[in-house]
Amino acid sequence: MEIQDRLFEIINQMNAPQKEATMAINGPIQVIAGAGSGKTRVLTTRVAYLIYSGVEPSEILALTFTNKAANEMKERIANILNHSLANRVWAGTFHSIFARILRIEAEEIGYNRDFTIYDQEDSLSLIRQIMKDNNVTSNEMSPQSVQHTISRAKNEMINALDYARVAQTTYEKKIAQLYLNYQDELYRSKAMDFDDLLLNTLDLFVSNKTILEKYQQKFRYILVDEFQDTNKPQYRIVWNLAKAHSNIFVVGDDAQSIYRWRGAEIKNILNFTKDFPAAKQIRLEQNYRSTTAILDAAHSVIQNNRNQIPKKLWTENEFGEKTKVIDAENDNEEGSLIAHQIKKIVNEQLNYGDIAILYRTNAQSLIIERSFRTYNIPYRIFGGLSFYQRKEIKDVLAYLRLLLNSNDNISLLRIINEPPRGIGKTTLEHSINYAKNSNVSLFDSLTKADEIEGLQTRAVVTLKNFVKLIQTYKNQLEEKPLDELVTEYLEQTGLFEMYRQIDSTEMTERWNNISQLINDIILFARSNPNQNLSDYLQQISLLTDFDVKQFDGSMVSMMTIHTAKGLEFPVVFITGLEKGLFPIMRGPNNKEEEEEERRLFYVGMTRAKKRLYLTYARQRARFGEYQYQSPSTFLYEIDKNLLDWNDISSKNIKTQTGNFYTKDFGFNKKNPIKQKYFDDEPRQSSYSQLPEDQGYRLGERVIHPFFGEGKVVAMSGQNQNLKLTIDFTSVGRKQIMVAYAKLQKIS
């Protein structure tokens, strides 16, 4: 039989622990899988093997962290078995699988299947709105920090009521009020944010035994990828589902846990053996990906972490080349030295598609992009602003969401005057008040526009027309073919007309994006005849930039290290290895955070198969101003025998763009110190005058004679121009010139 042949061909090539992990069918299993140890291969082959052994595909639940991982899994299962079997497996991200379950069971928790999923931006708009309602100014607390605090509470499974109960400080009490209002408003809008997708699923399972049993029975076999990155709610959901049959298989690597900041708990790996004492433990320690030189270099870094399960990866691969360090005068030159090196690599043997540029923060991509353009290096950036987060796309989606869920106030407010149709601030204010007083949704209040007090007749007519427009197409949702409905509706709203005003390249691009989206919708409708607009909208609301863009073998890939997790490239550049940037510094030094940064660096290094480059710049522009940088401490942690430090720098290579002394880097002419160094001072002497040597550190607490106590959150400038951004307890964030203010340190 063909399937059997394909399956066992793969299994026969496996090493002993891989085989064991693949073929142990029942009971709890925990796999600690080092980087590049064939984890994905085990997961997919295991699913195929389960099905081969007679398990019904739809009884298998495979949870991943990215859509990409889920799709790759389905693809590889299909290659062993076939598409119809593979497609019946429930493989997807935590968020998408739970959204799917919530849609089915929506009535149970007071929603319906057309609920809206709010992305981060939607959620932030809502928080802004609520802060305004509560007279909390953005000076008191930033909407982002409110969002962050609420999200963190949710990850800790503290709901709004609990939070309010335990709130102590005035800050916490304010957050509690906002949190309560936020949840209230989400519910009114029949919307959920990302965290709610997890929490509501958990609530559903905990509060309704019948439903939990239904899914326990359904998912007889559960697999979880990247287990080290699960957070509390995720763990609880999986535990609830698995406890009935205990056929649970988790794969993870504590050394690659990089989402602690999002609530991930490495201790879930340890908890697992407590919750499932019978768990079989399997370790995958043979690496098939990298050269010995790269693997050992990565090991020399990660062994500095105290908090980890001890292990040592090994490989049969060749020693290979040592890791190369690129030392650049400034960020511009970093870009051109990389470009230069890439040209060389491509001339020798490899394709652009074999190369990846990884960085700590998205902002770093910009300057590298610039030099790639100068050097004509084709590249593709992954991550950052996704297609679906573009303004014009969000506008279209907001109109479409309203057709399905007229309670969705964020979408309504987004487009009610987009394009401008004369519904301004005052009109809206009256309507919102009316809606509140008569306890109806904003949209419903607009249907009764003539009852709203204080409105001009003209405004009433405009509102009624707007409502009528939405309702007309809402009613046609079932009869009219989707492509016809969408194009006609958006034409009538005037949105198409607005974006068709092609008077600039920017507008042309926006219009092209809209066309692309419409095409996508039409394509979706054709290839999924059983699914409707609601399915489409829910699906895309959980997509990331990565899921939209395709890999292209003719282009260099650029992305953050977080985004690169799970990927591999023959050649990898990790950029910006500087103190303060990587490991990133924000607030006081914290052991836990430093270890997470180190794990992130480890993840980056282990993406490389053949060659690894580490780059840093001695000066870098941040917030429009240049700052001195020193090499990252991580660089010094790498075994010196595995490192080439001095080969590549501006001293040895001439570059087109990065020539330090001739190029204008936007230096501030008002800054004599920098100018001096810039002109003639030898590098070494000024190199010691780094900002951190001037006595102030990020996170340090200081007293200002006027504003009182505060914490240093950012600094810029040198010497007499040294400017500190300080978070004062009394007055919030202020910029202080050290030369003028008499700051006092608190020890």
Next chain:
DNA sequence: TAAAAAATCGTTTTT
């Protein structure tokens, strides 16, 4: 009410 000008603020990382 809408467009233009000014002010502010941000850089972690993402489903």
Next chain:
DNA sequence: CGATTTTTTA
């Protein structure tokens, strides 16, 4: 610096 939000002006 560059994007986004708030304020001003017509």
